[in-house]
Amino acid sequence: MTTKMEFAVDMTCQNCVKKVEESLGKLKGIQGVDVSLERGTVVVQTHLPYSEVQETIEKSGKRAVLKGYGDGSVSAVSMVGGTSGFGINKAIQGVVRFVQTPNVCIIDGTVDGLSPGAHGIHVHECGDISAGCDTVGEHFNPYNAAHGGPDDDITRRHVGDLGNIVADNSGRARFRLQDKVLSVDDIIGRSLVITQDFDDLGKGDSSKSKVDGNSGRRLACGIIARSSGVFENTKKICACDGKTLWDERDDALQKVHGNKL
Template sequence: MDSKRPSKLEFAVQMTSESCADAVRAALEGKSGVTSVTVDVRREEVLVESALTIAEVQALIESTGRRAVLKGMGGSEPANLGAAVAMLSGAGSIQGVVRFLQLSEKHCLIDGTIDGLEPGCHGLHVHTLGDLTQDCKSCGEHYNPFGKQHGGPGDSERHVGDLGNIVAGPDGRASFRLEDDQLKVWDVIGRSLVVDGGEDDLGRGTHPLSKQTGNSGERLAFGIIARSAGLFQNPKQICACDGVTLWEERDRPIAGKGRSKETPAANL
């Protein structure tokens, strides 16, 4: 399910001169998976059309020594069809960000990076409820509006929320870029995204839970899927929800403890 369809990524990048812009262009142009690059020094803005993951493009930009923050994303369609994001946290040090982009009426892009996982395969699913009052226990079952059996992403018989497996490397990081033809951004906003402890058998196993959940073990990390900015829809330099500025957030956890500017004492 790795997608080759390019998406457009809008980054804020700390730049002060044309030499900065030249360095950013040199880091991106000609790289496999990068289609086009536009740099605006005055706006401190870099627009990249690419089939790479967000993390890969960000790493290329930051290889120049300049910080980069994703501000928005879009597809090739003239209109923004919808974008969403889930900030994940959970057991131990697990944290991550997964973004959803509706590339077309039929294709949804899922791009994410999750850290702190055990190396190996982990099931990834959209769950029906965006209720985290009991952590992932209150998220409900897999999103399954058509009452089908559990399956894999490429199967016709599957839950809409069945996104298969992501793979964490030896460092505990799973970075992925998937495309799905059943998931729609407008249907999953307000629901939750959950990462499981084990591998999803995609409904092909012999365990009684195979056709229900993929027998992928306990739920490890979770987050509510919220609407996010499309291209050129995010002019803010500070996050109103936690007071973290555009550049400060690069030094803070992407989710969970330590994200807010408030001290622990102020939260009591």
Template sequence: MTCQSCVNDITNILNVFPNVTHFDVDLENQSVVIEGTAPPSQLARALKDTGRTVVVRGQGVADDQQGHSGAAVCIFDIYKDNPNQAPPTGTSGLARFVQIDRDTCLIDLTVQGLTPGKHGVHIHESGDISRGWLSTGDHFNPTGVDHGDDCTGHVGDLGNIDVDTNGWGDLVVESERIKVWDIIGRSMVITELADDLGKSSHADAKLTGNSGQGILSGIIARSAGAFENMKKVCACSGATLWEEARVQEQPKAV
């Protein structure tokens, strides 16, 4: 943000969201604090569509929920099967997990730069990324059931994220099966193909949903709540210093 015009643009955008109850745009501190129930991915995407760089610094829960029972984040920083190969320019993603209460976990996932269409999303049992997604093991499946949808399949089955023609995709899931404390240290993988949710006759339908190889993957790490663990973004390299930030433009060195 550079001027009052930026503040006005952001205000106009946020006023469109009926589930945003209050927001404060601080030009001097370059921050926007938003209260409401709108998924952070949708808010960040709307703001980014104005051409501005957006970094989500934290996520909390409503005041009447008395805090949350834990939070986690997964930054998708491994491309395909090579842990040393950075994703192509403009391809990235981030998932946030907030345990709203003992029974409900909110998952909010955003990706950028993938091929338009549906891509499978799964939590894998292992956090070993020494060979990229190939070393992450099977889908997280503590109940020993067949692959399926996010209600009846593996606990790690999250269905599909639908990527639009601009390469953006958002997925918001409220799960009563996933618990933040059970998935920290595991991995998350986005696949090249759509997940058939175990409904096809393909040989892999009951194992992987015939969703193909992994494209993006990352480790699920413990995270802070809103503004509890502020980090800086390096202006020289553009690297995010373990910051639980969503997709960010690479800033140029000056």
């Protein structure tokens, strides 16, 4: 399942356009690219994670910021950990995006600062992170089912059961999931949680298996909020602090690098 994503790219001339096009042309998994110097945007049709596409654009030497995700679809985003969400370790932070398609919900994210290996990922019922991840409630479970995995039938899983993400040796988990049960309309205002251990998908021997997959402590979480689709975000300067989107991008990168020191 492919998705459209729109990036603001810091381009000043046709040579910039050429460099971006050449960089994306080397990336397998791109179905379409539309580079507009006039708008300062790059629209990509792909099944790849957005972070991989953004990194490829920036390899051309041009700064890039994701502006819109999903073409004419309901989209949402969760800023997990960091300064926007909550995490027991400041190094754990990431962005997870949701977009609704006619058949599935696509979950596309990158989370840094995790221990290598598998970690459970779940939508929880509440969007209250006033006391961290302890106040987000239990897994989103409107049908009162036992805990299961994303491949299970709706009667054998929580709607919020998204399975596992896997962090590499650097602590980064980059993923793109498709879920047949989750609906973006139903999760806006709720929260997303990453756990310490892997989720056994309700198939373990522990009594906790049918509750939360025995996936352990809640490491990081963030509220799920409505986000912009392609061509829906026209912001160039923040009305709150007067920062340009490039200032915001550079500030965010500085915080990430600072947390790793």
